[in-house]
Amino acid sequence: MRLKPSxxxxxxxxxxxxxxxxxxxxxxxMNSFKNRNAIFGSPLxxxxxxxxxxxxxxxxxxxxxxxxxxxxSLIVTLGSMGLVLLFGAMAAWALTEYKFRFSTALALFMxxxxxxxxxxxxxxxxxxxxxxxxxxTLTALILVYVAQGLPLAIFILSEFIExxxxxxxxxxxxxxxxxxxxxxxxxxxxxRPAIATVAVFTMVPIWNDLWFPLILTSxxxxxxxxxxxxxxxxxxxxxxxxxxxxxxLAILPVVVIYVVFSRQLISGLTSGAVK
Amino acid sequence: xxxxxxxxxNKAYGDAAILRDIDLxxxxxxxxxxxxxxxxxxxxxxxxxxxxDGVTSGDIFxxxxxxxxxxxxxxxxxxxxxxxxxxxxxxxxxxxxxGLKFSGMAQAEMERRVAEAARMLRLEPLLERRPRDLxxxxxxxxxxxxxxxxxxxxxxxxxxxxxxxxxLRVSTRVEIAKLHRTLGSTMIYVTHDQVxxxxxxxxxxxxxxxxxxxxxxxxxxxxAPANLFVAGFIGSPAMxxxxxxxxxxxxxMILLSGPDxxxxxxxxxxxxxxxxxxxxxxxxxEHLIAPAGSGFSLNGSVELVExxxxxxxxxxxxxxxxxxxxxxxGRSAPAAGDSIVLGAADRDVHLFDAEGMRISAGAA
Amino acid sequence: xxxxxxxxxxxxxxxxxLLMLLFLGPAISIYALFSIYPLIATMALSxxxxxxxxxxxxxxxxxxxxxxxxxxxxxxxxxASLNNFIFFCVHMLVQNPVGIALAGLLSLPNLKLRATYRTxxxxxxxxxxxxVGFTWNLILSPLWGVAEGLLKSVGLGSWFAPWLGLxxxxxxxLSLMSVWQFVGIPMMLIYAALLNIPEELVDAAxxxxxxxxxxxxxxxxxxxxxxxxxxxxxxxxxxxxxFDLIYSVKxxxxxxxxxxxxxxxxxxxxxxxxxxxxxDPTMGATVASVMFFVxxxxxxxxxxxxxxxxxxxxx
Numbered sequence: 001m002r003l004k005p006s007x008x009x010x011x012x013x014x015x016x017x018x019x020x021x022x023x024x025x026x027x028x029x030m031n032s033f034k035n036r037n038a039i040f041g042s043p044l045x046x047x048x049x050x051x052x053x054x055x056x057x058x059x060x061x062x063x064x065x066x067x068x069x070x071x072x073s074l075i076v077t078l079g080s081m082g083l084v085l086l087f088g089a090m091a092a093w094a095l096t097e098y099k100f101r102f103s104t105a106l107a108l109f110m111x112x113x114x115x116x117x118x119x120x121x122x123x124x125x126x127x128x129x130x131x132x133x134x135x136x137t138l139t140a141l142i143l144v145y146v147a148q149g150l151p152l153a154i155f156i157l158s159e160f161i162e163x164x165x166x167x168x169x170x171x172x173x174x175x176x177x178x179x180x181x182x183x184x185x186x187x188x189x190x191x192r193p194a195i196a197t198v199a200v201f202t203m204v205p206i207w208n209d210l211w212f213p214l215i216l217t218s219x220x221x222x223x224x225x226x227x228x229x230x231x232x233x234x235x236x237x238x239x240x241x242x243x244x245x246x247x248x249l250a251i252l253p254v255v256v257i258y259v260v261f262s263r264q265l266i267s268g269l270t271s272g273a274v275k
Numbered sequence: 276x277x278x279x280x281x282x283x284x285n286k287a288y289g290d291a292a293i294l295r296d297i298d299l300x301x302x303x304x305x306x307x308x309x310x311x312x313x314x315x316x317x318x319x320x321x322x323x324x325x326x327x328d329g330v331t332s333g334d335i336f337x338x339x340x341x342x343x344x345x346x347x348x349x350x351x352x353x354x355x356x357x358x359x360x361x362x363x364x365x366x367x368x369x370x371x372x373x374g375l376k377f378s379g380m381a382q383a384e385m386e387r388r389v390a391e392a393a394r395m396l397r398l399e400p401l402l403e404r405r406p407r408d409l410x411x412x413x414x415x416x417x418x419x420x421x422x423x424x425x426x427x428x429x430x431x432x433x434x435x436x437x438x439x440x441x442x443l444r445v446s447t448r449v450e451i452a453k454l455h456r457t458l459g460s461t462m463i464y465v466t467h468d469q470v471x472x473x474x475x476x477x478x479x480x481x482x483x484x485x486x487x488x489x490x491x492x493x494x495x496x497x498x499a500p501a502n503l504f505v506a507g508f509i510g511s512p513a514m515x516x517x518x519x520x521x522x523x524x525x526x527x528m529i530l531l532s533g534p535d536x537x538x539x540x541x542x543x544x545x546x547x548x549x550x551x552x553x554x555x556x557x558x559x560x561e562h563l564i565a566p567a568g569s570g571f572s573l574n575g576s577v578e579l580v581e582x583x584x585x586x587x588x589x590x591x592x593x594x595x596x597x598x599x600x601x602x603x604x605g606r607s608a609p610a611a612g613d614s615i616v617l618g619a620a621d622r623d624v625h626l627f628d629a630e631g632m633r634i635s636a637g638a639a
Numbered sequence: 640x641x642x643x644x645x646x647x648x649x650x651x652x653x654x655x656x657l658l659m660l661l662f663l664g665p666a667i668s669i670y671a672l673f674s675i676y677p678l679i680a681t682m683a684l685s686x687x688x689x690x691x692x693x694x695x696x697x698x699x700x701x702x703x704x705x706x707x708x709x710x711x712x713x714x715x716x717x718x719a720s721l722n723n724f725i726f727f728c729v730h731m732l733v734q735n736p737v738g739i740a741l742a743g744l745l746s747l748p749n750l751k752l753r754a755t756y757r758t759x760x761x762x763x764x765x766x767x768x769x770x771v772g773f774t775w776n777l778i779l780s781p782l783w784g785v786a787e788g789l790l791k792s793v794g795l796g797s798w799f800a801p802w803l804g805l806x807x808x809x810x811x812x813l814s815l816m817s818v819w820q821f822v823g824i825p826m827m828l829i830y831a832a833l834l835n836i837p838e839e840l841v842d843a844a845x846x847x848x849x850x851x852x853x854x855x856x857x858x859x860x861x862x863x864x865x866x867x868x869x870x871x872x873x874x875x876x877x878x879x880x881x882f883d884l885i886y887s888v889k890x891x892x893x894x895x896x897x898x899x900x901x902x903x904x905x906x907x908x909x910x911x912x913x914x915x916x917x918x919d920p921t922m923g924a925t926v927a928s929v930m931f932f933v934x935x936x937x938x939x940x941x942x943x944x945x946x947x948x949x950x951x952x953x954x
Contacts, residue, residue, distance in 0.1 A: 010744055010747065010750070011751075011752075013740075013744060014741070014744055014745070014752075014756045014760075015756075017737075017741060017760060018755075018756055018759045018760055020819070021759055021760050021762060021763055021819070022759050022762065024763075024774050024775065024778055025762065025763070025766075025774070027774075027778065027785065028774050028777070039783075040783065040784070043783060043784065043785045043788070044785070044788070044789075083669075086665075087665040087666040087669065088666060090661070090662040090663070090665070090666065091662060091663050091665075091666035091667065093662060094658075094659055094662035094663045095663070098655075098658075098659065100655075100659070106663065106667065109667075109675075110666070110667070110670060112675075113670060113674050113675075115872075115876055115934070115938045116678065116876075116931065116934060116935070116938075117876065117880040117934070118673070118674050118677075118678075119880060119882070119903075120678060120681060120880075120906075120927040120928075120930055120931050121673075121674065121676075121677025121678040121680065121681045121927070122677070122681075122910070122927070123677070123680075123681045123684060123910060123920055123923055123924045123927060124676070124677035124678075124680035124681050124684065125673060125677045127680075128673075128677065143669060143673055144673055146669050146673075147669050147670050147672070147673035147674040148674065150666050150669065150670050150674075151670070151674075154666065179650075179658055180658070180661070183662070204764075204765060207767070208766070208767035208768060208769075209883075210767075210768060210769060210882075210883040210886065210887060211882055211883060214886075215911075226767050226769055229767070229769055229770070230769045230887050233769070233773050233887075234890075240783075243773070243777070244777075247770055247773055247774060250767060250769070250770050251766060251770055254765050254766060254767075255762065255765070258758075258762065258765045259758065262758045262761075263754075325846060326845075327842050327845060327846075346845070347845050347846045347848075348845070348846065348847070348848030348849075352846065353846065354842070354843070354846050356839045356842065356843060357839070358837065358839055360837070360839040360840050360842065360843035361843075362840065362843075362844075362858060363862065364861045364862060373847055373857075374844075374846070374847025374848050374849070377847070377848050377849060377853065378848060421843075425847075
């Protein structure tokens, strides 16, 4: 007898919550394409031929800095993720494969960062950056995000590395392959599935982060898109068209990428790295 | 205790048919083993009897009740799983009584049943332990104990010995056999191991690709397999098969020739066999003893001999380079490279027609 | 490990050291420099105080005393601490149970549209906090009237109030917004843990006569207890580190009337200053240190009291 949970009840609850999750986003996107009257008059209906308007988008996209903000976010996020993956994988490999006198202590040291938030050291970070002349640069952001992302990345990558069969490494050693080549040519390619998991945990918080861009960047040329949107929203708070358009522009790329990659992202999350 | 009847059972997932038109009857108190290669559908059949998987069409009866659409708990069955499926966060005692609690049973009755099962399976010292503190064999006994306390009409076993090591497998197998003698319950047992099937079963059901290939008493299947599949599945090492052709037909006898053996006469009374028909000849390795009379015989050369003590297996190449295995008993055995002459008695030579069905000796 | 000991032994000490430097060097140096050192420096700074000339003098734990007892500092500090605690409670009471319930429903066998539900429910977690804050701000705004309209349509119009603007409800509303955004994370983690439970265990429970709800409460829930523990401590750390949502909706002043001020916004305000006060690095460092100790205390409680009792069941 196939198990049939009271399907109606289950789907009602799940469907109801899904609606709750998705409706606010839909509302924003829908209304961003309407003219001002329609936004207030009939907020819940989709744009029609009469109410369609791109006036908000025009203003937002006309803002000269949007492109810069977007590029900055891209540089910072991709740069940080690249470094986190490279340094994290090397460190994870060294800590799991070579057990030497301090390896356990080092591993523990690195994992402190998972629990303790880096923001609390902002006072000193700002001072350091100023002294080093890195204040208000993307480099400062990248350095900070790499430091922030390494502990969790190392933790996740270590779990993956543990699952690579011993025999592969032993065979390479018997063949006399030098250690560095073993890592870069044998182990690294096998870590590809881990990249999705690390990417989720690393990239999204960096892209969406408000704190460090707020603290470490002061000029428009170094702002990230998140900070840019936040300031834009604060500035044009009564201009509903622009506000909705800005929000939609911020939402759409994330949603599109998420929906396209959702399968990998979710399987990465549930892959057992969280044990 | 109850009998089980399965009528025209079908199971399909979309277009993929897993079970086709299964008809099976299990008598009260019988030990029936479902055996077959992976993918033959035996586990699916067991799960459908249990109620864990639904039926596409057909009916299942336990006792006089039609249980086809009932939940597992309503069918009065108990199941022993391959990986024991013990609740890790409960003690052994709690594992056994957990299901009973929700049926509103009195505390005293539950305790009586647990004590009885624990005594039967020697679980008394383990009752307060957790599954993680038990060995594989102990866990399996607890799983069996959990089934016993339910006092079911039918016991279902899903490859319960597969996760045990070889020695443990033998001793647990004996335990299960003794359990059947003690309780006398109806038991349906699934395995891929034909040794378990042969030793435990009152009746064996051999399955292949979703259908029943043959069912019957173990020795009947051994001495009179109904088709090529059963002949090759039962018995280890497997039966040797030879291609043959009917040279001529005479009343009560046919003349068979083939590239790997000497032409011989076989006593067959089936009038449907005509000259020129293709036949498969099967002889078990343990029946290829020294030549006896004018029946089946062949020449070959020994390639390799595996000596296991009093029993040896000779890997022989016969006739047109056809590989076969012969079982040799005794202290002496041929050596690799030797020539050898093998033969079999008429009653040990199995004949199968072009469709793989048994051709019986005597009148059709 | 015998093998690596062999490798290590076979390799000359200096070469091994060089190898470790190559592999571990970059990660450890960046981490130590930008994560650990600043933390220690901040805590060190909290033991100093600055004067008008910008010179610092050592004052030991005086700053902490000031923070907690001084009339000017202690009121906002305890207000922020209490608010942070309420923030955390709302998450524990709403986010995690909802996440567990959703995960439980999603892991039911033969569920249609499972992937769709999962993908869509996780969507808000992907969004920037700025987006979430503003979107809800708009929806709940009495000016736009969407929330009001929706409530009216189910007859609950009288319930509506400008929740974000009222001191009594602002904090809880913001907490619920945060819950809305992040419920996907406990949901996913618990879902993964539920997937780990072997099907045979559920089969055995069905044969034992348990219905779905009982299977969840008696079998699945005890087995995912360790994961629930991890989710709880992660919630704790995240909540006491929170800042972005409150800041983007209410600004640094965390109004109305500091009703939504939590430790993160208090820290930001103290360190960087705003229109009401000058930035004070040493007091800011003090606040940060207090936050660190609170989080550390929580983690220690978890590691020693909770983690020990939990058993990770291997299947």
